[in-house]
Amino acid sequence: MTTVVEPVDTTAVAVRARGLGKRYKDAWALRGCTFELPRGRVAALVGANGAGKTTLMTVLAGLLRADEGEAGVAGRVAFVSQDKPVYRRFTVADMLRLGARLNVVWDEPRARRWLDRFEVPLDRACGRLSGGQQAQVAFALAVGSRPDVLMLDEPLANLDPLARREVTAELLAEVDETGTTVVLSTHVVAELGGVADHLLLLAHGRLLAGGDLDELLAHHVSYTGPRSEVPPALGQVVEARHRGNQSTFLVRLPDGHPRPVVAGPWRERPVTLEDYVLAQLAATRKGAAA
Numbered sequence: 001m002t003t004v005v006e007p008v009d010t011t012a013v014a015v016r017a018r019g020l021g022k023r024y025k026d027a028w029a030l031r032g033c034t035f036e037l038p039r040g041r042v043a044a045l046v047g048a049n050g051a052g053k054t055t056l057m058t059v060l061a062g063l064l065r066a067d068e069g070e071a072g073v074a075g076r077v078a079f080v081s082q083d084k085p086v087y088r089r090f091t092v093a094d095m096l097r098l099g100a101r102l103n104v105v106w107d108e109p110r111a112r113r114w115l116d117r118f119e120v121p122l123d124r125a126c127g128r129l130s131g132g133q134q135a136q137v138a139f140a141l142a143v144g145s146r147p148d149v150l151m152l153d154e155p156l157a158n159l160d161p162l163a164r165r166e167v168t169a170e171l172l173a174e175v176d177e178t179g180t181t182v183v184l185s186t187h188v189v190a191e192l193g194g195v196a197d198h199l200l201l202l203a204h205g206r207l208l209a210g211g212d213l214d215e216l217l218a219h220h221v222s223y224t225g226p227r228s229e230v231p232p233a234l235g236q237v238v239e240a241r242h243r244g245n246q247s248t249f250l251v252r253l254p255d256g257h258p259r260p261v262v263a264g265p266w267r268e269r270p271v272t273l274e275d276y277v278l279a280q281l282a283a284t285r286k287g288a289a290a
């Protein structure tokens with residue numbers, strides 16, 4: 001089977017995958033992956049360990065050949081891998097010079113601004129920087145290359161809580177300023193609220209859910225009430241939790257029905273990204289064990 005990673009020619013779509021699959025020897029790490037990511041979005045790529053996130057990003061970035069299906073990316077891609085490679089003997093300033101030589105497009109002030117923002121010393125050898133500072137060098141090189149699509153594999157790992165918040169804020173500023181599309185894989189789902197506006201959820205190499213985050217969350221609701229085997233309204237139960245006399249259900253509302261109104265003692269609350277992702281991950285883990 002042939003796999004093509006080719007430029008996407010529509011103006012609205014930044015990344016497209018059609019039936020994308022990748023296997024390592026006989027084991028499929030990614031299978032039947034189909035989605036379109038509109039331009040200018042920040043997509044959270046989430047899934048359990050081994051779900052296929054790194055494989056998907058590496059294939060989309062054109063660094064790994066897929067075994068089936070097609071992938072397309074509009075424009076230039078920058079990919080910051082999980083290990084955030086920097087040359088240990090090079091100073092940060094050397095890395096900037098390298099960025100200028102290796103990239104077709106290079107925006108030095110943009111890269112320097114990122115390093116200044118996170119107080120990374122330009123004259124220090126990368127091997128003498130902390131893990132978080134090395135990550136900042138890798139991000140600075142990526143944003144300096146002015147990509148159309150920026151792929152970040154676990155950008156928040158190694159960063160302290162304040163740096164995590166600041167990095168996500170900077171990424172949003174990048175998107176606003178340049179229209180860059182961002183795909184970021186992460187396990188730190190709680191910190192993506194207000195950052196990601198699109199979700200790609202992988203489980204066992206398959207795309208379990210994908211699409212506009214607001215739309216997806218608006219189709220789900222959480223009910224808490226007296227212990228019960230069933231929720232108080234129609235819908236597909238994504239997750240049921242029972243503790244003592246209390247039950248909590250995360251429910252996907254049926255399409256084409258008006259939103260149900262539930263009466264006391266049941267309480268209804270909107271579903272957050274973290275609720276949704278944790279419920280989906282728990283469901284796939286139970287499914288796998290069954």
Ligand SMILES: Nc1ncnc2c1ncn2[C@@H]1O[C@H](COP(=O)(O)OP(=O)(O)OP(=O)(O)O)[C@@H](O)[C@H]1O
Nearest residue numbers: 024025028029047048049050051052053054055056
């Ligand atoms: N080079 C490789 N050779 C063989 N199998 C691999 C290789 N790389 C990944 N895999 C397997 O492919 C599957 C998907 O791995 P991948 O690294 O894409 O997952 P991930 O979602 O990024 O995981 P994590 O959250 O732990 O980083 C896993 O089962 C993994 O063991």
